Amino acid sequence: MPSLTEIPNLGIQITLVAGWLGLILVVAEGLNRIFSVSPEISRKIVHIGTGNVILLAWWLNIPAWVGITASVISGIIAIISYQTPILPSINSVGRKSLGTFFYAVSIGILIxxxxxxxxxxxxxxxxxxxxxxxxxxxxxxxxxGQHKYRVFGSQKSWEGSLTMLLVSLIISSAILLTVQGNHQLTWIVSIAVAIVATGLETFSKYGIDNLTVPLSSASLAFFLNQVL
Structure with a gap:
């Protein structure tokens, strides 16, 4: 727990993180309720917007317990929203995917x-x-996506899968280049992460990729850097 001298700084950090998350939810809900943007689009706004909070937490050096607590609260809200339409931009009532819940869990585990x-x-x-x-x-x-294919009953597109591969490669290499520099290992790890992440996303059902992709990508990058 923080000491008394750390509390003001911690309060500012939490306020910034909470403010960012609140802004994303307000924007998504506004688009959904006022402008009748499709639920899938508003969900992706929340998905992308909230995920970037990890950069804010990293930059501010947010204590681990704060991130874990936030992920627990988010997971509870996600579970409730599957039964009650409190945040249509996150989940639709009766939606079969548990992706939002898995998303919160993965953030808590990784932090x-x-x-x-x-x-x-x-x-x-x-x-x-x-x-x-x-x-x-x-x-x-x-x-x-014009070129469709099916995996375990789920329809995918080659355009979407290629996007997943390229974006995963860009994200992985950007972070590793920043932290460990331009080495051969950086690119080996980034390529491996991109391939594994794309494979897991392709074969996922019921939103389980929101758990398997982040956990596998992070652990693979970590262990490959340790071993190689």
């Missing part, structure tokens, strides 16, 4: 893991691969 070992870049990598990779893959696939 709890990598914050405690002073390696927050891996938590950021895992979350942002999911945030931007899956988010943009869904948008591109739905809007411009």
């Amino acid at each position: 709890g893991w990598f914050w405690t070992i002073q390696q927050p870049q891996y938590a950021a990598l895992g979350i942002l691969v999911m945030t931007w990779g899956d988010g943009l893959a869904a948008v591109i696939g739905q809007q411009w």
Whole structure:
């Protein structure tokens, strides 16, 4: 727990994070309720917008317990929203996907893991691969996906899958280049993460990729850097 001298600074940090999350929800809800934007679009706005909070948490060095607490609260809200239409921009009542809940869980796990070992870049990598990779893959696939294929009953598009691969590569390499520089290992790890993340997103059902993609991307990048 923070000491008395840390509380003012911690209060500012929490306010900034909460303000960012609140702004994303307000924008998504406004588009959904006022301008009748499709629920899928508003969900992607929340998906991408909230995921970027990991960068704010990393930059501000938010304590791990704050991130974990926030993920628990978000998970509870997600579960409630499956039964009660409190936030249509997040979930529709009766929606079969548990993606929003898994999203909150993955953030809590990654913060709890990598914050405690002073390696927050891996938590950021895992979350942002999911945030931007899956988010943009869904948008591109739905809007411009002309070449469809089916996996375990789920329809995908090659355009969406390629977007997931490229965005995952860009995110992974950008974070690793920033932290460890332009080395051969940086690119090996980034390519491996992009391929695995794309594969997991392709074969996922019921939103489980919101758990498997960030956890696998972060852990793969971490262990490959340790081993290689």
